[in-house]
Amino acid sequence: MGTVEPLVVDLDDQRSGDPAVAGAKAATLARARTLGFPVLDGVVVPSAAGMPSVRAGVKALTATGSGGARLAVMAIEVDDDLADELRRSVERLGAPVVVRSSSPIENSGDFAGAFSSFDGIGPDEVGTAVRGVWASPFGVDALARCESAGVPVDDVAPAVLIQPEITPLFGGSAKVRTDGAVEVVATRGAPQKLMNGWDSGSVAVARVGEQPSGAAVELLGVPAFSAVVALARSVADGLGDNLVEWAWTVDGVVLLQARRAAEAPAPVEPPPALPVFREPAARRVAATVRRFPGALGESLVLPWALCDTNLPVSFPLEPVDDLLGVLDEARSLGAELASQAWGLPPNAAAAAAAELYRDLRGPDPRGAMAWLDRLAPVDPIAAARAAWLVETLVESATRLGYVEVPSQVWDLPAERLERVLEGTDATSLPVRSPADRWEPFVYGVVAAQGRSVTGVPVTDGVGAGRVVVVDDPESVGDVNRAIIVARRPIPALSSLLWRVAGLVTVAGSTAAHLFEVASSVGVPAVISVDFDEVIAGGIDELARRHLVGAIDGTTGRLWLLEEQ
Structure with missing residues (x-):
């Protein structure tokens, strides 16, 4: 048997x-x-x-x-x-x-x-x-x-x-850092409200050879704090797990959970603060590459739009069904405009534009910025038509169900988009875009010209993108490569993190599970940001503004700049 x-x-x-x-x-x-x-x-x-x-x-x-x-x-x-x-x-x-x-x-x-x-x-x-x-x-x-x-x-x-079930006097988390220090976050009662983002908690860091001090020590008292630190270090030594959740009862410390904290990717150095990023032309370029992003924008719009083209801020985007016809016209008109701007045949103009992109995104974009002044102005009516065609194409492809979100269209080269519209490309399209190649340039401009506010750094890394205030994660729409701002680090935000460029919260605790997810997927994160310091009306007014942001999760800084 x-x-x-x-x-x-x-x-x-x-x-x-x-x-x-x-x-x-x-x-x-x-x-x-x-x-x-x-x-x-x-x-x-x-x-x-x-x-x-x-x-x-x-x-x-x-x-x-x-x-x-x-x-x-x-x-x-x-x-x-x-x-x-x-x-x-x-x-x-x-x-x-x-x-x-x-x-x-x-x-x-x-x-x-x-x-x-x-x-x-x-x-x-x-x-x-x-x-x-x-x-x-x-x-x-x-x-x-x-x-x-x-x-x-x-x-x-x-x-x-x-x-x-136990009734803790205190609870929280403790993380053993690579330098041997232990960061303890504590609250009265059970730790769930910390993990779910509803309590800021009290924090203290225990360093080897130093007397413990800090808000968590004052809350717990030295004996309880020392017991939590000892537990975290022992678990790290015995199990290899450097993050514990704990409770303190009348009988002492209890281990509730242990795991290996997500290893954040190596910190990305932010772009150097170059004087060229403070120039109005740099801000115009940043606005243009954000409006027409990805492979589609680079092939159909940027070769002629990086010159000083005065495009309307937005167009009435009428629904269209003949998307292949729209794409054909956008490609033809875009090539004609690129030829006007560069004074070269279309293929040569596209090659010259690609070289300019590389220089603008390189370590020193000053020479490339000077080149922009040499581009010839293009026919403004034709330019407005070309931009309308591309934005209508993106909106209609999303509306008709070829993609889930507009960023999926922007990420496609024109040749592949044609196959998707024809139905001959069955390869699944990722919902999350990789970091845009222009993101460091946009970061440099926003950091040079925007207003800054500093919070508490949580997850290393840098990013740049439009600022989106998220109150309802289920109805937020497309947040691809955006910096999302929330009032608290609630778990319901977690599924958005695979798509965003950064995470900022006004309140909550670094112990929240949301930040562990952010670290795991490599999203820079900052907590305890007081938006009232830079915007009258704080986060409520921020939700009404059209802003682009730059985030440095290593230093805890966030810059905000009005969309142009």
Whole structure:
């Protein structure tokens, strides 16, 4: 006879140390208990137990979306044998308990805080809470993160971790830095409000050989603070995980979770502060390359629009259906205008423009900027027509469903766009654009001419793009290569981070899960930015303005410049 797999596995059972069985969170805590770390007792419902429900959710997802998929999962009752085991486990652990997700993919910063946990659970509610964990991969934010990260929702395979609920005096996170210092973020009570972005917390950094000091030391007291620091260092040494979530109770420190913090990419040096970036012509170039970005803008518009062309700020974009005809006219008219500007045949003009782009984006754009004055003015009526054609093409291709967002059209060379419109290119188009090649130039101009405000640096890196205030992540629209600004670092913003150039929040804590996602995907981030310092009316007025921003996540600086 074959071995019968247990319905519920004790956290001290060696099988709980296998992420394929217990998920990353529970497996780490199981190993931590083995090494003597202060981890609460608990049990695990192995990930295999939830797979029939997950498969039902996947089946319903296509037809009924996120809500229907979650309902499909919740409609499948926990079988009687498992329900009995769950009740007995809760009675042994002592109600109430906390029921937490533990997926194999939760060891990635991409999925920090993505799945559900339930507290205050008794024996009669535990089956429902387990089903809630199985349904959580089908939440809107979790699905969006899976799509952005290229992870099939089936791979989430959540196990369920059940532990006694405690009432902490304090809670928070502690991160061991590469220099051996430990950054502690603490709050009164449970740490969830820190992780979810609703509490700023108190921060202190413990450095080797120095007396502890700072707001977190004052909140916790030296003994508790020192115990948290010691726990973080011991976990780093014993498990290799440099980020812990902890609670402080009347009995001392408790390890709630441990993982390896996402390694941010090597910091990108911002462009040098060159005097040429302060010139009006540089601002005009920055505005033009932002209005007509990507491969499409470089091929159809920039060869003639970088000269001093006085284009209308916007056009009435009438819907068109003959997109191939619009593209043909835009290519023909663009080549004619490029020839006018450069005084060269169209192919030679395109080659000269490409060389100018390289010089403008190079380490010293002064010579290239001087070249702009040598370009001949183009027919303004034809230029307005050409610009209208390209912007109408982008709007119509998006409206007719050839792409999901306008940035996907801008990213395409004209030749490939033609194949997409013909239906002969079935290759999927990425929703997230790579950093635009003009982004360092735009950054230099905004940093030279914009107003600056400084917050607290969180994630290294630099970026530039339009500023978008996000109050409702589900209806924000296209944020590709934008700097998004939010009031707090709430988890629902996470799925946007694969597409943006930067993240700024007014309040919240560096311990928020959102910043772990930002670090994992390489998005520069700054927190605690007071926009009232640079704009009367603060973030509310910022939402009404058309601004382009430059962000330096290493120094915590943000520059803002009116769109031209």
